[in-house]
Amino acid sequence: MKTRLLLLVFLVLGGAQLPALTAQSSAPAKADAKKETAPKIDGITIARPNGQFLGIALEGGTFKLSFYDEKKKPVPPDVTRAAARWNPNYKQGSERIILNLSADGKALVGVKPVRPPYAFKLFLTLLKAAPDAGGEGAEQAAETHVVDFRA
Structure with a gap:
């Protein structure tokens, strides 16, 4: 019973942090996209x-x-x-x-x-x-x- 309760609490807390993590990880992806559009020097x-x-x-x-x-x-x-x-x-x-x-x-x-x-x-x-x-x-x-x- 304790195991189920701990698992339920873990999933609830982990699930609440998941959107925050994805929001943080999308910001560097946008910055990388801007870096890729910078002009490239040949050679x-x-x-x-x-x-x-x-x-x-x-x-x-x-x-x-x-x-x-x-x-x-x-x-x-x-x-x-x-x-x-x-x-x-x-x-x-x-x-x-x-x-x-x-x-x-x-x-x-x-x-x-x-x-x-x-x-x-x-x-x-x-x-x-x-x-x-x-x-x-x-x-x-x-x-x-x-x-x-x-x-």
Whole structure:
């Protein structure tokens, strides 16, 4: 008889707490849904000193450097070119490539294919047109970044 009474009390108290638990568990689910809708940066994310972001990825076997604002929305590049350098695993020495503006003007892309394995330290230098240079094509380094590239 005592067992039945204890079981009945347990079920009543446990049943009263069940709706409270489900209400609490639905709140984090809504927060997770908001996080999932945040824009995604392609490739490896690089934070810039001005609060914006870069995304470096391999697209079609070549590097693609995308630019994003503070809210991680795509923006056109604010630099003219970028230089990339890395030490590949298949040979001694380093590989270098210049990333130029893509045809659609939304990213900087390379034309030289990158050979696997894709596990190396990538050195990026963003280049801007030099404001005080009288000659055409003069550029200066605006930013540098070092990335542990893994694809």
